[in-house]
Amino acid sequence: MGNQMTELLKGTLEGIVLAILAEQSAYGYEITAQLRERGFSDIAEGTVYALLVRIEQKGLVEVEKVPSEKGPPRKVYSLNDQGRRQLAEFWTTWSALAQRIEELRAAADDDSTNPGRN
Template identity: 60%
Template sequence: MGRQETELLKGVLEGAILELLRDRAWHGYDLTAHLRELGFTDVVEGTVYALLVRIERGGLVDVEKVPSEKGPPRKVYTLNDAGLARLDEFWNAWSAITARMHSLRTEGTSSS
């Protein structure tokens, strides 16, 4: 992944995580693995865990600790109503930005 793609990914990774949490509960390791399966191959666990901490502190998820066969209980994250609202904001912003970028690419600077 090139530097520019990495920087763009940093800006949208929270939205990607919130979108995955919309449909089911996840814990960090499985969430990271699934993101990699979806093509986010350079995403590392530390980045995902840091985002999950920020999302949790922001009150966007509900967290449940579930027993683990391999050690301490694991945190499982579920999107709550505040998280759904943030996700809607993300998709609205994404649509606006992509529309502007598409317009810029197709129209260029000729409309100035």
């Protein structure tokens, strides 16, 4: 992904991870794998783990330590009520922003096909 995509993802990654957790509980590596399967292949694992710490501190998830076959217990993250409210707010904000951007794009497309309008 290009630099512009990376910058856009910085502001939306929390919402994207909350959306993944709304589907099912998961631990860090599973979340990273889900992101990659969905086309977010340039997101570093460290970025995801740092984000998980932040959303845990914000109280958006419940965390359960589950024994692992290899190594220390895994932290499994589940979306809680506060996290669901945050996700709903994210989708509302995303929809409003996407609509405004689409309107700008349509206006720019219209201007490029009708150069005499200006």
